[in-house]
Amino acid sequence: MLMPRKVKHRKIQRGGSIRGNANRGSEISFGSFGLKSVGSSLVSSRQIEAARRAMTRYIQRGGKIWIRIFPDKPMTKKGDETPMGKGKGAVDHFVAVVKPGRILFEMDGVKKEIAKEAMRLAAYKLNVKTRFVVKD
Secondary structure: OOOOOOOOOOOOOOOOOOOOOOOOOOOOOOOOEEEEEOOOEEEEHHHHHHHHHHHHHHHOOOOEEEEOOOOOEEEEEOOOOOOOOOOOOEEEEEEEEEOOOOEEEEEEOOOHHHHHHHHHHHHHOOOOOEEEEEOO
8 A cells, every 4th residue: 555655744733624626736647548536535545556456457457557646644543442632643544635636547558448447447446526537
């Protein structure tokens, strides 16, 4: 699963709601087809890996896939049955902050129909609404 080798701050504040649209990473850069987010959400490294597996299994040994998001935000979780107080919990997993318009995955080297179906299968694994886009 994806996670940073090293972080500046081990535990960070979660912050409020995810507002605004994606400025960076909103265009297809590497492949011919892409999966673009329509909504905003925190996508975990497990979800990214599940989506990647779904795509690679469907296209079998054809084509190439690029993952355009990286989970670099640590999320903490307290142990079960821990009373209130007693500090912040330990880092449990990492998430990627996804804003509307962000390209999540790119694909090249396969036909449009195959790429569309592979992206559809990947979209089921993510907790953000997406749409299939083609490079102009």
